[in-house]
Amino acid sequence: MPWFPDFVSAAELARRQSLPYEPEDPVTRYLSALSDGSPHALEAAWPGRIVVHDPRAGEVTGHRELRRFVATNQEWLRARHARIETVSSTADGSCAAVELLARLEISGTAVAWPVAVVAEATDRYSLDLRTYCSQVVVDGRRHRRAPLLGPGAVPPDGVVGRYLAGLEAGDVDEVVATFAEDGYLREAVGEPDVHRGEDGLRSFYSRLLGTGDGVALECCHATDDGVRCVVEYNDVSTRGEWPPQAGLAVFERADDGRIAAVRCYDDIERPAAGRPS
Template sequence: MPWFPEFSTAIELARRDARAREQADPVAQYLKALSDDAPGALEKTWPGDVVVYDPRAGEIRGHRELREFIHSNREWMAAHQARLKVVGSITVDGRAAVELLVHVLHDGDEVAWPVAVVAESLDERSVEFRTYCSQWPVDGLRHLRPPVLEAGAVDAPDVVKRHLDALAGGDVESIVKTFQSDGYLQEPMDNVHRGAAELRAFYAGAGGIAVRPCAATDDGVSCALEYNIDGPPQAGLAVFERGTDGLLAAVRLYDDITR
């Protein structure tokens, strides 16, 4: 049966192609597992280490803990009638950052909850998911979150660096100048400050904030920067969206840090 090896090879190639397609969009696979309470496809695509860093549940490591987390999360989503909507994504070199709006019921009202998820493939068998958000929209509390990554592994690029340097020095005018004229800042609770006057008023009350970059997912237009801040160290993520003039069209924050 000389055709049999070729047939087996074709099946194996088809399996590899299917797995490669699934690995190309790990966040979509992760979100589907959360929504469907079905981690099987995720485990099949990533048979090695699967690690989740979640603001509510903490560190989840391995397939058994993953299954327990997904089941618990699905129960929470059902109780809050949660709906997920992807509003932006960046994919570069095995790392993907996806911005979501999660619509949930809180005290009888529907709340739009900004959430960001970073997926990083450490090898062909393993993946890590890191979620960033404020929990204020769903429980009315700020939760001090310890660092997820070590700072110092990456330098912030171009206008992002200028923005962070000005922020660390509490230089309000220099911060505002990093934005284009109609640029905006979105806080973790979905509050938006647009234009120079609103940005100036917001940053005037923020003081100096030292941001320590940990990892960047940057496609040249948008940069998702994972960071720690000092005193006490806390983890967060910001998406910096560049305009056509090289200035910032938007900064969107995902953290529980009091400013």
């Protein structure tokens, strides 16, 4: 788990944003190795630093670990008859984020699993890959995930900044006002946990923020192409009683400048009953 064949699209987007594209360079050979599943090509294709941050495997570093990780994931996906669809791609500077929907067979049942991958190219030979998802879909459990990144990114301005500020303040009216008329929030587990329109959004955020406590998302990194803003964050709203946890949210803007959609990718739990993530 998950999606190494689909790291290709994220990695290539990051590559093209950050460095001149050369058809025979090591990045291209690396992407080909991922596509055809040849572990022997990996060391030659990517001689520099590559690190994968995976929700289940943790941090995967070095060519030997990487080859083992690729082989294990390909076997896992094949056993579940996985089909992967790309939902969106967002590139900005040296980073690219790709939203994916994996269709799997789990214990004879067809399920759809939302997954997001961020690829950050640090130089010609080095790449960081960070995967975000909820594991509830595949094993019925939430898994606490320690922060992958530290704070430091400037919070996005405009409507995304208003949303985050309203969320932290626990202001239901302000949060709902940031959405377009038919805007929606999709929780990390995907369908059917989608809350659409003013009534649906107000019901959800009233439950989430009903105690008067805000939800503080510490912005770590933002990838923004003007249409979508992808925010990697640490949820620090329960600091002291619940450890900070890593997550990602995609904010898609409507034509009128408000939020058309928020899609979440995390496994975050909160201690207070009735406050879904």
